[in-house]
Amino acid sequence: MPMKIQKTESNNQLVVERIHHAKSYRLIVDRKLCVGCELCSLICPRESITITRQPKKEGQKAQRPMIDVDEVKCQYCGICVTICPYGAVQVTIDGEDIASVVEKESFPQLIREITVDVTKCPTDCNDCEEACPLDLIKVTSNPETSKVTVNIREEQCPCCRICEVKCPEGAILVRRIFTGKLKINQEKCPSGCRDCLDVCPITGALYLSEEDSKVYVNELFCTYCGVCNIICPEEGALELSRSTIRHTPVRSGAWNKALEKLTSTVEMTKELRGKGRKRTMEAVRKRLEPRKK
Numbered sequence: 001m002p003m004k005i006q007k008t009e010s011n012n013q014l015v016v017e018r019i020h021h022a023k024s025y026r027l028i029v030d031r032k033l034c035v036g037c038e039l040c041s042l043i044c045p046r047e048s049i050t051i052t053r054q055p056k057k058e059g060q061k062a063q064r065p066m067i068d069v070d071e072v073k074c075q076y077c078g079i080c081v082t083i084c085p086y087g088a089v090q091v092t093i094d095g096e097d098i099a100s101v102v103e104k105e106s107f108p109q110l111i112r113e114i115t116v117d118v119t120k121c122p123t124d125c126n127d128c129e130e131a132c133p134l135d136l137i138k139v140t141s142n143p144e145t146s147k148v149t150v151n152i153r154e155e156q157c158p159c160c161r162i163c164e165v166k167c168p169e170g171a172i173l174v175r176r177i178f179t180g181k182l183k184i185n186q187e188k189c190p191s192g193c194r195d196c197l198d199v200c201p202i203t204g205a206l207y208l209s210e211e212d213s214k215v216y217v218n219e220l221f222c223t224y225c226g227v228c229n230i231i232c233p234e235e236g237a238l239e240l241s242r243s244t245i246r247h248t249p250v251r252s253g254a255w256n257k258a259l260e261k262l263t264s265t266v267e268m269t270k271e272l273r274g275k276g277r278k279r280t281m282e283a284v285r286k287r288l289e290p291r292k293k
């Protein structure tokens with residue numbers, strides 16, 4: 001029996017807690033990092049996360065949707081932690097980060113592949129630092145040794161690739177976590193509406209055309225997080241589909257269910273077929289392996 005269940009909220013943080021005799025569980029959402037996308041709410045097995053659109057005030061920009069976590073339903077499994085591309089959620093037991101769903105391979109971790117060849121970096125360049133829309137990069141250089149260091153807070157990086165594209169020396173390589181398709185049917189957008197643009201966390205992934213004042217997508221930078229999809233007031237104006245997710249190995253039916261909610265059916269079938277093929281190949285390889293004495 002839990003001794004105490006509680007929720008505390010501030011502008012910067014949302015904390016839900018379950019305090020038992022022997023252990024205390026905590027889920028912390030960093031509201032500064034949370035963009036209000038739908039990913040955690042889509043796959044929470046207890047349906048304890050809700051994302052709510054904020055009322056738009058006359059003459060003001062649209063606000064990002066707000067996350068809420070039901071302190072009674074939450075089981076502190078950490079699945080939301082694994083899927084958040086912005087690193088906004090943390091689950092702890094007695095103050096220690098837990099990743100049991102990842103350790104048991106019942107849920108994967110997102111793969112963020114970012115490489116920087118600092119030997120290509122000029123000592124006076126910090127274009128990537130300036131370009132990062134989430135302020136995750138810090139470039140330092142030592143004038144005496146001419147050595148450049150590029151620190152990237154990878155656990156919070158959704159892999160939008162802006163730094164890669166803006167780097168004049170081709171020193172950065174980023175592989176996306178999610179691939180997919182985002183389409184805006186401009187004929188359905190109410191005149192003057194740019195709500196999706198207001199909430200998109202990645203500068204340049206959506207932009208306003210000077211010609212027709214409509215919002216367009218630059219898929220080069222889109223992370224397919226889906227916050228635009230939540231905020232869009234017009235049914236059918238925005239179509240988002242995720243195709244692939246780069247993740248660590250996983251052995252669970254629960255992940256297949258999650259994939260169903262995160263990606264399109266066609267793409268999920270492809271991933272499941274690919275997994276089946278891999279399993280068959282592994283079984284054949286094992287059968288053909290010479291027996292150890």
Ligand code: SF4
Nearest residue numbers: 189193195196232237
């Ligand atoms: S896609 Fe939706 S939010 Fe974006 S401009 Fe069109 S109607 Fe507005």
